[in-house]
Each structure stands twice: as structure tokens, then as C-alpha cells.
Amino acid sequence: MKKSWPTAFTAILLAVSLTACSTEKAAVEPASSSVEVTAVKEVTLDAVYDLSGTLQAYDETPVSFKIGGTVTSVNADIGDQVTKGKSLAQLDSADLQLDLDNANQSVAAAQASLSNAQASLTSAQASLSNAQAAKQAAQAGIASADAQIQSAKVREQGVAAGARTQEKAQSQNAVNKAQTAYNQAKTAADRAKTLFQNGLLTQQENEQAQTTLATAQDSLNDAKEQLSLLLEGASASDRAAAASTVKEAEVGRQSAVASVEQANSGIEQANAGIEQANAGISQAQASYEQAVIAKETAQLNLSRVGLAAPVSGVVLEKTISNGQTVTAGTAMFTLGEINKLKVLLPIADSEISKWKVGQQVSLNLYDEARTGKVTKLYPATNENTGSINAEVTIDNPKLDWKPGQVVKASRQAASLKGIAIPVEAVVSTGSEPYVFKNVNGKAVQTPVEIGNLYDNRYQITKGLKVGDQVVTQGADRLFNGDALTVSEATTK
Template identity: 25%
Template sequence: MVVKQFRWAGRAPMGTAGFLLIGGIGIVTVACGQPIEPAAQAQAEQEGRPVVVDVAVAADAATARTYTGTTRPARQVSLRSQAEGRLLGLSADVGDRVQQGQVVGNLDNVLLQTAVGEAQAELAARQFEVTQAEAQLADIRTSIEESRVRFQQASNDAQRLQTLASQGAVSAQEAEQAQTTLVTAQQALQSAQEQVRTRQQAVAAAQQRVEAQRSILRETQQRLSFANLTASLSGVVLERAAEPGDLVLPGEAVLTLGDLSQVLVVIEVADSNLSEFNLGQSVDLAIDAFPGESFTGQVTRISPVADSTSRLLPVEITVANPGGRIGSGLLARVTGTSGQSNAVSVPESALEVAEDSDSQIFVVTEADGLSVVEARSVQVGDRADGQVTLLSGLTPGEQYVVRSSQPLESGQTVELSLTSEG
């Protein structure tokens, strides 16, 4: 082998051994698919060897993202006490299944029963007032009839005596006395009629007090029924917040119930990736508690409000759960899809800028048993984490150049490094 010596600035000429060492390093570097040393590249050009390039296979961008979330019941409610009292018993514990309307606990109801008794006694008193008012009204109506009869008799007498007085049969004084009696009877009748209206108003007021007391009684009876804690839905007990012997106040949670006939998985998605999900879309997901199994869910809600800290938008996915097999709080992984056909994801280092400022990529093809590169214009989409999505120009499965030691030209023959994907 003839070894030419070169003089480097500031250094003494190197010996044959030094150049052999450099050449050996260059050959090893090319064989390992790493960036090629300039000296080795120059030697390859002189010998007419093709340029060594790293090649990868275009991957479908639709499978590039996985989102994590946690399962929770489709419906979840807190069973809260509606009355104050000491919790005497609680028959349901975490994990137990309950049916809607089932009694799961009870409170001490002594005070509530006392309140019901007092309300019943007050109602009886109000009803007695109505009875008294109605009896007085009946008496007044009887006196009205008597006053009406006396008035009618006085009217007849006054008319008759007035006629006789005009004929001289009786004295004028008797006629005048009969007229006075008539006026007195008329006033008595009017007074009795006024008393009737007053008594009718008294009866109406007493009846209203009775209705008000009945409402109070129904309310106290309702509170007495609150001493029994009943499940508001059919599901599973998720949390037990109180124990027998605790003093429970109105509105205080005792149990948390969840309906696991369906479970929800909520994931958080960046607004730039929100196009991967649509309402009603079916998505695949995996749950770590069930390795090797795949589940299918449906996007049921996409929140328009992003988290104030992470700036991510919650996406809600509903998964059917017959038999309640999937529990609450399990880690789920949702596979997102970009919804772009033939979109691929490549490293940003694979892109080059053409003379017309468009982005291009070199695609590797086979011609007569040789690997040849072809410059192809591409449409660039989203960029993230050193990766870029190509919307057109490259299809999944095609080979493309990731990196090269020197600029490439369309139609140029290349050699694939040992680390290239094939």
C-alpha cells in the first residue's frame, strides 16, 4: 500500500503508522453507521465508493401518542344524612354492592319521634279551634233566622196598624210604636248578618292554621323517615366516611356510591392534538390491571375549558363494564389517532430545505440492485419532541435518509449503514 504523507499546520509529518491508524478508525466508523470522519470520506470519494447513509422506515404518525387516565364510575353520589342524630348502625362497607332504595344505615330517632308527637298534638288543637268556630257560626246563622222572622212580623204589624190608623180604627200612637218595632227588628237582623261574615272569616283562618300545622306534621314525619339511610342508586360502595356512634349532622356524607355499569376514563390532551378525538369516536385503550387485554371506549365529552395549570383539555371516554369487572381508580392507557391518512412521523434531522425553500426528504429506492436516493417535496405538519409529522410526500413503510455525511443529490447511489432499518 502506498501511503502519502501530508503536512499539517503546526505539526510534524506523520508516519505511515499514523495514517494507517487513522484509516483504520475511519473504516470502523463507517462500518458502525456513525457520522463519517472527513478523512475517511475523502478516501471513499477518491476510491469511487457510494456515500454511507443512515436509513429509517417511515412510521405511521397515527400511533405515535398514548395518553394515560384513571377509571372512575359513570355515576357517583355521596349518601348524606338529611337529619341530625347519632349513627346507630351501618350495614354496607367499601366494595359491597347495594340496590337503589336499600336501607344501609339508621340514625337515633328519639328526638324526631318526639317532634312528630308534638306536631300531632298541635294539629289536634288547631282542628278543635275549627270545630269551635264552625259551632259559633252555626249559632249565629240560627239567630239570623230568628231575627228575620221577627223582622217580617214587625213589618207586617207596622203595615197593618198604619192602615188602621189612617181609617181611624186605632190611634196614631200604636202605629208609631209598630214602626219603631220594625226598625229595631231590621237592625237586629243586620247585626246578625255582620256576625255571620265575621264568624266565616274566623272559620277560614282556623282552617288555614290546620293546613299549616299539617304541613309541619308532614315535615317532621319526613325527617323521621330520614333516620333510615337508603341508597340513592344501584352500585358499589366506594368510600365509608362515618362509623356507628358518630354524631352525623344534616348534609354530612356517610357513604360514597358509584355505578360501575359503565366507567369513565378522563385524559388530558393538548389543544394542538385535540383533532385526534371527536365526539362519538371509538378509541382503543388498555388497563394495567388486565395485562394483555384490550378495551374499546367512546368519546362522550370534550371539555372546552383547559386546566389553568397544565393548559390541557380533559377528554372523557366511556367504557362499557358489564358485571362491574373494571373497578375505580385503575390506570388506563388510551391510544390516540391523528385522523390523517398516510401521515408519518420522522425526525426533524431528516428534513432538508430545497432551493425553492420547500421542505424535502431523500427517499431510498432500489435500482439494479443498488440503493438510490430520490429528493421528494413534503408537506410538514405538527412538530414536537424532535419529531415532525409529514402530511404528504412520504407514505408509511418507505425508507428515507435520516442523516448523511455529505450533501445528497437526487439519483445518487448510496450505501446503507449497518444500523439502518431495513
């Protein structure tokens, strides 16, 4: 028995030693990971964009009244095809018609006031002409009276002292002045007669001018008679008559001076009347113009009670009903042009550079395919998604595609050569993306730069080359340096 213990102990030590060696070997050489790998190749990269969007009318036009009021009739409904100029709705026109009637009356009253003001101006101008004619006649009367006084004094002197050569010359000069005064009075009398016949001078003013002419005629006759007396000599009665004539001539001159002053006063009054009449015309003209503007405004408002279609199209929206009170500028209808439609496709901002105006896009709606054309690329990203809209226009001659329907859109980009690997081969843990290459049975973590996505494959622009072995299945379980066991499903 004692001899058997060492043998058993030795066996135990041997077993422990073997177990320890086995454990140490397992720690040094861990189990390998089973993965699938693929060889990197250069391939043709075809980008196909699969998108969707909601059809919209090619052009939408909101239609609203330009005035407020109560709706009396609605003549179109959603879905109706309307032509430009068709009546869509009508407002009550009673109050607006009353406004127009009142405006017409105001225009007539303002026109009458303007006519009265113009008549006042004409009357004031006639009064000025009368006063000027009266002044001219009175001035002629003064000239005639001066000549008569001079002639009478010369005559009186000649009768008293006998005529001398100088006195005869003075008498002749008096005759000449009297003749001039007569000519002026004759001109004034003829003008006054013409104005009187045309209704621009009163009978009294005409008679005054004719009287002045008669006085001038008498003065001329007296001057001639005095000259004759100086040449022939005079009697005692002639001397008395000459003195009397001097006094009468002086009285006549005083009367003529008074007439001039009266005429000047008449001219001042007439000028004041003209100024007042012009002010009245200005005020009446302003009132008339305001009345005309009010009338035109009333006519314009009345013409706006009807709401007509500004363009041809289909009624897409309607927010109006009979009896409704509406305000100016609020859209009552929305008309759309749907013989052409448009759809906004959201394009990733990284891809928008590959889209150009004029490119064709395939559109599908319930298995019906049509071809559209890119007509606009929006200049900014969408606030919520960060994508950029591409506007695609589609012909719709039968009007069978409707705004609001959702269509699918696709477009294939130009092909190019490059390296692409399956999406699942790329690992990203928040830092730069990387893949695991199979290098001599070991996993080698390799950073890569990713390009575009092509049919569930990433384009690799940096980090790999043709021929590299890349882990495609199981990469998410690997660590750098892991031993790899490549499964039979690996694609070569």
C-alpha cells in the same frame, strides 16, 4: 565554516517557507466532519397513541341525609354491592317523633277552633233570620194597626153623623186594607211558626208573630163590624165603643213601630255577629293550615331518618360511623356503577382532531386486554397540562377491573403517505427547526416544517423532497457549509 552558514540559512528559510505554506493551506481547507446521512423517501405513516389513565366508576352517586341528626346504625361498608332502596344508615328519630306528636295536637286544636268559629257563624246567621222575621211581623202589625185606626175612625164618624155613601165606601176600603194586613200577618205568623219548630226562632218571637196575627184578625173583624154599623146605623153605646176602638188602635200602632225599631237593632247586631264570625273563621282557617303544614313537615322529617341507596351499585366511599352527628347534604357514601368503567385519556391538543366519539381503543391491565369506546371528548384543555381528555368506556361484567387501577391505552390512527426523518436529524435552537442536507459534500442548513410524530420520526411537511440527503447523526455539531465525511453506517 563561513561558507556553510548561508547553506544552513537557506535551509532554515526553506523550512519556514514550507511551514507557512502548510499553515495557510490548513486555514483554507479545515478538517471535514464525519456524519451519517439518509436519503429522504416517501413512507407510510402509522400513528400509534400510547397513553395511560386511571379507571373510574362509570357513574358515581354521592348519598347524603336530607336532615341532620345522630347516627344510630350503619348498614353498608366499602366494597358492598347494594341494590336500589337498601338501607344504608339510620338517624335517631326520638326528637322527630316528638315534633310529629306536637304537630298532631296543634292540628286538633286548630280544627276545634275552626269548628267553633263556624258554629258562631251559624248562630249569627240564625240571629239574623230571627231579627228579619221579627221585623216582618212588626211591619205587618203596623199595617194592621193602620187599618184598624182607619176603620175605627170611620166607624166613629159613621156613628156620630150617620153613614153617607162616601163613608160607606171608605168603610169598605178599610175592610179591604184590614184584610190585606191580616193576610200579611198570617204569612208572617206561619213563617215564624216554621222557624220556631226548626229551632231558628225563639218562643217569644213566635208568640209575638201569633199575637200580631190575632191583632190583624181583630182589626179585620172591627172593620167589617164598622161597615155593618154604617150600613145599619149605631146607638150611643156604639159611638162610645167606636171612640175607644180608635184609641186602642193607635196604641197598637205605636207598639208595632217600637217592635220594628227593635227588629232593626236586632238585624244590625246579627250582621255584626256574622262579620265577626267570618273574621274568626279566616283566622282559625289560617291557623289550621299552618298547623297542617307543620304536621306535614314533621312527617317528612321523620321519614328522612333512614338513608336508602338511590341507585344500585358498589360502595366506593364511606365517611359515616355510629354515634356520629351529621348535617344535611354532607355525603356519607359514594355509590358507583362499575359493571361499566371509564378512563380519561390525556390527548395532545394538536392530536385531538384525530379522535372521534365511537372510535375503539385497546386497553391493557396486567396483560389482560379489552376494547373500549370513546364516549366523550372534553370541550376544553386541562389547566395544568394543556391536554384534552378523551373519555373511554369499558364493559366490566365480572367486576374484576376496579376503580383506581391504571390501564394502558393504545389506538392506531389511519395510515397516510408522506416524508419522515429520524428525530435526531432535526435541530432546533429556539428559532425555526432545520436540518442539514449533504450537497456535494457540504452541510447545507435547510429550514423545515414539522408535522406529527410517528414512531420516533418527524413528519416533514415542507422543506425537503424525496431523494434529498439528510444528516441523521452528527447534525448537532455542524455549521452551515461544513465539509462532510459520510461514514460507512449511512443508510442509502
